[in-house]
Amino acid sequence: MVAGGLGVGKTTAVQSISEIATINTDNWMTEPGRPLDALADGQGKTTTTVAMDFGRITLESDLVLYLFGTPGQPRFWTIWEDLCRGASAALVLADARRLETSFPAIDYFERDADIPFAVAVNRFDDVLPHPVERIRAALELPEHVPLTTVDARSRSSVARALITTVGHSLRQAVLASGGDASGGGR
């Protein structure tokens, strides 16, 4: 999953690395009647419509990685739970100039979801207004959560951010299996 607030570069990142034209569709992720402030049109619609990016990378002939770029207010959203159940890892993108737009996504993965996540700060125009460790402090990220930077327009840069993310998930999975002989992986 690729998450984060509006405008942090989710669509750009998924497009950079997907082998198919990313599907960014309005009606794909509709859910019946859930109030979502940022998206509600105030017209009493009974369906919440969310644009969602969908991309695909074929890694081997029998191994496909799907990318779901999902906007930032995941809480209360059952479809996010479904996405998490099938997810290998989550990457939260952030814009260093507007870190707060990615707080809800970080909150969600930290507290409400059982899925390893990493954070990547999108290097818009190669300008990082703060050192990465200052950003970690501002995000109140636990030490074990990887924090990196990314150029969302670059395929290899996005690949490296995904490597950080999946690598973290792998380490957590190994820890979980090694740390508990009864196989209590959650």
Added chain:
Amino acid sequence: MTWLAGLDPTRWGRPYTRVGGRIRTPRPLLVHTLVHVPHYDASVAATLPPWARTLYQRAAASSPVSLAELSADCAIALGVARVVLSDLSAAGHVHLGSGAQDPRDTVVLGRVLDGLRKLA
């Protein structure tokens, strides 16, 4: 396929009215659940409402295909596709994978990492 009989296939409205307002399926269908059409039957397709026919035909054409890809490909809301495919499966027209594969299996994650390293 009970809901199919009572619906006017020409009526397009809010997505969830097409499946009688249902959002739940008997068992969880995850985004990576594989959809497989073992025996495509054109006469079955002919009896289906447009959205179900679209899903059935596209699934047959690229079988097996993940639920996510299929619904995105058909531009049919994931939740709607889920209910329709669940009904198609109950009627024996499509096969749904168990979805039981652990997406955080260490072997799978290791292979994903190896694959990504080739792109970096």
